[in-house]
Amino acid sequence: xxxxxxxxxxxxxxxxxxxxxxxxxxxxxxxxxxxxxxxxxxxxxxxxxxxxxxxxxxxxxxxxxxxxxxxxxxxxxxxxxxxxxxxxxxxxxxxxxxxxxxxxxxxxxxxxxxxxxxxxxxxxxxxxxxxxxxxxxxxxxxxxxxxxxxxxxxxxxxxxxxxxxxxxxxxxxxxxxxxxxxxxxxxxxxxxxxxxxxxxxxxxxxxxxxxxxxxxxxxxxxxxxxxxxxxxxxxxxxxxxxxxxxxxxxxxxxxxxxxxxxxxxxxxxxxxxxxxxxxxxxxxxxxxxxxxxxxxxxxxxxxxxxxxxxxxxxxxxxxxxxxxxxxxxxxxxxxxxxxxxxxxxxxxxxxxxxxxxxxxxxxxxxxxxxxxxxxxxxxxxxxxxxxxxxxx
Amino acid sequence: xxxxxxxxxxxxxxxxxxxxxxxxxxxxxxxxxxxxxxxxxxxxxxxxxxxxxxxxxxxxxxxxxxxxxxxxxxxxxxxxxxxxxxxxxxxxxxxxxxxxxxxxxxxxxxxxxx
Numbered sequence: 001x002x003x004x005x006x007x008x009x010x011x012x013x014x015x016x017x018x019x020x021x022x023x024x025x026x027x028x029x030x031x032x033x034x035x036x037x038x039x040x041x042x043x044x045x046x047x048x049x050x051x052x053x054x055x056x057x058x059x060x061x062x063x064x065x066x067x068x069x070x071x072x073x074x075x076x077x078x079x080x081x082x083x084x085x086x087x088x089x090x091x092x093x094x095x096x097x098x099x100x101x102x103x104x105x106x107x108x109x110x111x112x113x114x115x116x117x118x119x120x121x122x123x124x125x126x127x128x129x130x131x132x133x134x135x136x137x138x139x140x141x142x143x144x145x146x147x148x149x150x151x152x153x154x155x156x157x158x159x160x161x162x163x164x165x166x167x168x169x170x171x172x173x174x175x176x177x178x179x180x181x182x183x184x185x186x187x188x189x190x191x192x193x194x195x196x197x198x199x200x201x202x203x204x205x206x207x208x209x210x211x212x213x214x215x216x217x218x219x220x221x222x223x224x225x226x227x228x229x230x231x232x233x234x235x236x237x238x239x240x241x242x243x244x245x246x247x248x249x250x251x252x253x254x255x256x257x258x259x260x261x262x263x264x265x266x267x268x269x270x271x272x273x274x275x276x277x278x279x280x281x282x283x284x285x286x287x288x289x290x291x292x293x294x295x296x297x298x299x300x301x302x303x304x305x306x307x308x309x310x311x312x313x314x315x316x317x318x319x320x321x322x323x324x325x326x327x328x329x330x331x332x333x334x335x336x337x338x339x340x341x342x343x344x345x346x347x348x349x350x351x352x353x354x355x356x357x358x359x360x361x362x363x364x365x366x367x368x369x370x371x372x373x374x375x376x377x378x379x380x381x382x383x384x385x386x387x388x389x390x391x392x
Numbered sequence: 393x394x395x396x397x398x399x400x401x402x403x404x405x406x407x408x409x410x411x412x413x414x415x416x417x418x419x420x421x422x423x424x425x426x427x428x429x430x431x432x433x434x435x436x437x438x439x440x441x442x443x444x445x446x447x448x449x450x451x452x453x454x455x456x457x458x459x460x461x462x463x464x465x466x467x468x469x470x471x472x473x474x475x476x477x478x479x480x481x482x483x484x485x486x487x488x489x490x491x492x493x494x495x496x497x498x499x500x501x502x503x504x505x506x
Binding site: 010014024025028030037038042045049051349350356358369370374380381382383388389390391 | 425446456488492
């Protein structure tokens, strides 16, 4: 019977297809295990359809066959779910990478790098902190850069600039006074609170800088309080009030005072300012868009890609055009509905084949078909030749 | 005999064998274990091999009768919807009845010529 012949024929087809694409798999660098997996899934799905008795199914009893089919599918479910989550995390993480790197302007990139590094190494933190020291004085110079974008902060920037001038001037004055007076420790202790408040005022728009300054000031206070205990000369603490001392002081106690928080604040601040500098994000989308598109297109994920959609649409539209070119729209829609009904009712009642001859005399049709696969009543048949006669 | 490796019909992809293969390939693509391009190569090979296998290895014959509901000939593809079909397998020893059967048939000459 032709139904009994289906199993071996399909088995040979599967084996031949698997063997013939093995080269393609190797050329694409796909592991052979995937090919075996493909074969197993193919056979399992075919067994689930129960269109015929297949050689890979246990023959004596149908129930074991179905059990084996469901078993293999159950085994495949975890495989599908696990990589799916991986893909998901990849896809969700990937946009953040470029976004971060994009949002940081060139000037701030070194700082960003230092901040990124800072969280992992423990003692090396001192270096990034010192690097940020020169970076902070440069921040006032960046105020004109971003303040035009944020017009509301224009006056704040002016005030900040003035405050900084005052600050540095008073700092220098304080240090000079301290040197001359010779009562360094107590004078510095008095001078520090002033410094801590002034830097706080200076970068008012930026909370991170404000905090950082305060932290630095606090660190200096600690350091300066420690210095007298160690018996340092009076002149040294006085000189430390100047710029270099900030770096020296910051390097010591800074890691102990919530640097991760500072990092976060700084990073958020830098990112926000970077967006503002680029016109409130108006100029970003071009870069973002190109990068975001390039990222997913390199990934062979199946869904949601603009290029895939476009290509498929193009192909489909061509096919549709071809169909429309010959058939009228009414015929198409009507018959398509019929076809869909047939497919829905049972995808079984279908014959796929080649035709040798299709003849019609009045309402009597006669067809000679060959090389066909017939699915009827849930069973599948293969035939080499079929002749059909029917009336319309 | 079909000579070229290309230009085989993909209509057999709509059969159970092709659907199961497509589903399996879709799963692997969804897992990103294979490229869609590779899956297309597999399907192309499938088109060729199933056509050749049906030509060479299948000897069964069958006849059927019924009433033709709709017919369509488009792009060298005949589509029939036949109702109340009776299939006679081989020498008529087995008959199969069906309310309606859809037949999709491509020209056999085109594959042989190309």
